[in-house]
Amino acid sequence: MALPIPLPALSALLLTLLCIYKFLIYPLFLSPLSKIPAAHPLAAVSSLWIVYKRYSFCELATIHDAHQRLGEVVRLGPGEVSVNCVRGGIQTVYGGGFEKHDWYPNMFTNYGHTNMFSMITSKPHSIRKRMISATYSKTTLQSSAALAAQSHSILHSRFLPLLTRLASSNEPFNIFPLLSAITMDFVTCYLFGLSSGSNLLQKEEERNHFLHLYHCRRSYNFWPQEMPRMKAWLEWFGVKVVPSWVGDANEEIEKWTMGMVEGAERVRETGVEDVADSPTVYAQLAGSMVKASSSSSPSKVEDPTPETERLQIASELLDHLAAGFDTSGITLVYLIHCLSLRPKLQSALRAELLTLSPPILPSSSSPNLPSPKYIDALPLLNAIVQETLRLHAAIPGPQPRVTPASGCKLGGEGKEFWVPGGVRCSAQAWSLHRNGEVYADPGEWRPERWLVEEEDGELGKKVRFVCEGEMARWWWAFGSGGRMCVGSNLAIYQMKMIVAAIYTCFTTSIVDDEGIEQCDLYTAPPRGNKLMVKLEAV
Numbered sequence: 001m002a003l004p005i006p007l008p009a010l011s012a013l014l015l016t017l018l019c020i021y022k023f024l025i026y027p028l029f030l031s032p033l034s035k036i037p038a039a040h041p042l043a044a045v046s047s048l049w050i051v052y053k054r055y056s057f058c059e060l061a062t063i064h065d066a067h068q069r070l071g072e073v074v075r076l077g078p079g080e081v082s083v084n085c086v087r088g089g090i091q092t093v094y095g096g097g098f099e100k101h102d103w104y105p106n107m108f109t110n111y112g113h114t115n116m117f118s119m120i121t122s123k124p125h126s127i128r129k130r131m132i133s134a135t136y137s138k139t140t141l142q143s144s145a146a147l148a149a150q151s152h153s154i155l156h157s158r159f160l161p162l163l164t165r166l167a168s169s170n171e172p173f174n175i176f177p178l179l180s181a182i183t184m185d186f187v188t189c190y191l192f193g194l195s196s197g198s199n200l201l202q203k204e205e206e207r208n209h210f211l212h213l214y215h216c217r218r219s220y221n222f223w224p225q226e227m228p229r230m231k232a233w234l235e236w237f238g239v240k241v242v243p244s245w246v247g248d249a250n251e252e253i254e255k256w257t258m259g260m261v262e263g264a265e266r267v268r269e270t271g272v273e274d275v276a277d278s279p280t281v282y283a284q285l286a287g288s289m290v291k292a293s294s295s296s297s298p299s300k301v302e303d304p305t306p307e308t309e310r311l312q313i314a315s316e317l318l319d320h321l322a323a324g325f326d327t328s329g330i331t332l333v334y335l336i337h338c339l340s341l342r343p344k345l346q347s348a349l350r351a352e353l354l355t356l357s358p359p360i361l362p363s364s365s366s367p368n369l370p371s372p373k374y375i376d377a378l379p380l381l382n383a384i385v386q387e388t389l390r391l392h393a394a395i396p397g398p399q400p401r402v403t404p405a406s407g408c409k410l411g412g413e414g415k416e417f418w419v420p421g422g423v424r425c426s427a428q429a430w431s432l433h434r435n436g437e438v439y440a441d442p443g444e445w446r447p448e449r450w451l452v453e454e455e456d457g458e459l460g461k462k463v464r465f466v467c468e469g470e471m472a473r474w475w476w477a478f479g480s481g482g483r484m485c486v487g488s489n490l491a492i493y494q495m496k497m498i499v500a501a502i503y504t505c506f507t508t509s510i511v512d513d514e515g516i517e518q519c520d521l522y523t524a525p526p527r528g529n530k531l532m533v534k535l536e537a538v
């Protein structure tokens with residue numbers, strides 16, 4: 001008996017119905033995510049609209065607007081959500097150890113090897129983290145003789161003489177590259193030792209060349225991060241969406257870092273003569289890797305060749321230097337911008353900095369630096385750094401994770417949504433830090449919100465830095481949970497040292513701040529890549 005509909009037509013009809021079910025009916029009406037408010041009418045059925053927002057550099061603003069309109073949990077795509085709350089939000093996703101999304105290894109792989117930042121699964125990540133996290137603890141940093149000697153040399157031999165020259169020239173200059181240079185010098189000297197680390201403060205040509213290499217790649221991150229398969233597919237057809245000079249820039253940065261790795265290895269082999277040359281993080285990581293590969297422990301994940309091990313170490317440390325200099329440089333440029341708009345606050349900060357013993361002054365009149373513990377305890381300095389990291393988080397963008405196979409509930413009490421496994425979910429500091437119910441006038445830079453005034457016996461009043469309650473819980477500049485920033489203490493250490501050095505000795509004023517607004521990017525520098533200031537010695 002012949003079928004009433006020919007077989008090919010029947011197959012086409014069934015396929016069409018299946019597609020309608022899979023791509024329209026299920027995501028629109030039946031998926032558990034269909035109950036979550038959609039940030040855009042297309043969000044339930046296609047990711048194209050959010051991908052387009054990413055491509056057009058307006059992802060953060062779009063997600064922020066969606067949370068303001070629709071609440072704490074919003075749907076960004078058929079399999080993607082964003083959260084903007086603490087309980088049922090960052091506590092669940094980041095405190096719950098959800099694994100990272102492919103977004104990380106797609107982009108942050110160096111020398112062909114992943115590192116702590118770009119490892120997806122928790123086992124290799126926690127093995128690597130155990131190897132080095134102690135070198136970044138506050139106690140280690142504050143008591144490190146190597147870091148103290150490196151800080152002294154960077155501030156007294158490089159930074160303060162340079163600032164003194166710039167102040168006496170009375171000429172305006174772009175302070176952003178200098179801040180990137182000093183943070184790079186701090187981080188690489190701690191990683192590789194003073195003699196093997198960078199000296200971008202004094203080597204102007206190398207500084208400009210490196211910063212050009214680093215920044216010129218920025219607008220091409222979209223393709224490997226968000227559309228890696230499309231990129232490969234287009235390349236197969238001969239369409240290059242990422243120009244080859246981006247690859248050349250990556251290679252040159254890798255080569256530059258490898259030079260420092262090799263320098264640190266030479267020092268480790270021949271022995272350290274000057275404590276400032278100790279390659280603290282390199283030595284710790286290299287030692288731990290050798291120990292791990294020669295151990296027979298059941299937690300051992302692989303048996304790398306010496307060459308693979310060398311590249312793994314270099315990949316890890318290249319990630320630290322990039323994560324460390326860029327973010328701290330961005331934070332400092334906004335801190336200086338905000339302080340330059342408030343000369344009275346600069347005076348109050350200077351008064352506080354002059355209580356340090358000895359104060360950080362140029363010239364040999366002050367051979368030692370004050371104890372990092374005392375710098376760390378200064379309340380106004382603390383409040384200024386904390387508030388800058390709130391309003392101008394250097395990483396304000398979404399940090400994508402994947403929900404576990406068992407699924408989870410997202411959203412605050414009484415507003416929870418069931419989310420199945422395998423869904424991309426993220427939070428962004430940009431939105432968490434702009435919650436008006438937690439931070440009054442969230443768009444204002446107000447360090448005072450972190451200070452309380454207290455009676456101080458006969459001495460009158462004193463201020464105390466306070467970071468607690470809801471303001472502390474929503475503050476997310478370094479992320480949270482097991483994948484939180486491992487370098488946060490080093491970041492705070494170097495930023496406070498640098499701010500203390502500048503504002504003990506100089507005042508800053510703005511000459512040109514056009515383009516100071518932050519880029520709409522995961523890591524967000526000023527759009528104009530500059531802040532023109534004038535320095536005056538005090």
Ligand code: HEM
Pocket residue numbers: 116117118129187319320321323324325327328331393394395398399400476477478479482483484485486487488490491
């Ligand atoms: C103001 C300065 C800094 C800020 C705002 C910052 C912020 C962050 C944030 C938000 C994360 C989590 C990102 C994510 O999961 O998507 C992170 C991770 C990380 N940061 Fe930082 N960071 C800073 C400085 C540093 C420094 C100085 C270093 C090291 C020298 C560093 C090394 C790392 C590493 C290795 C990770 C990955 C940690 C992991 O996955 O376990 N960061 N940072």
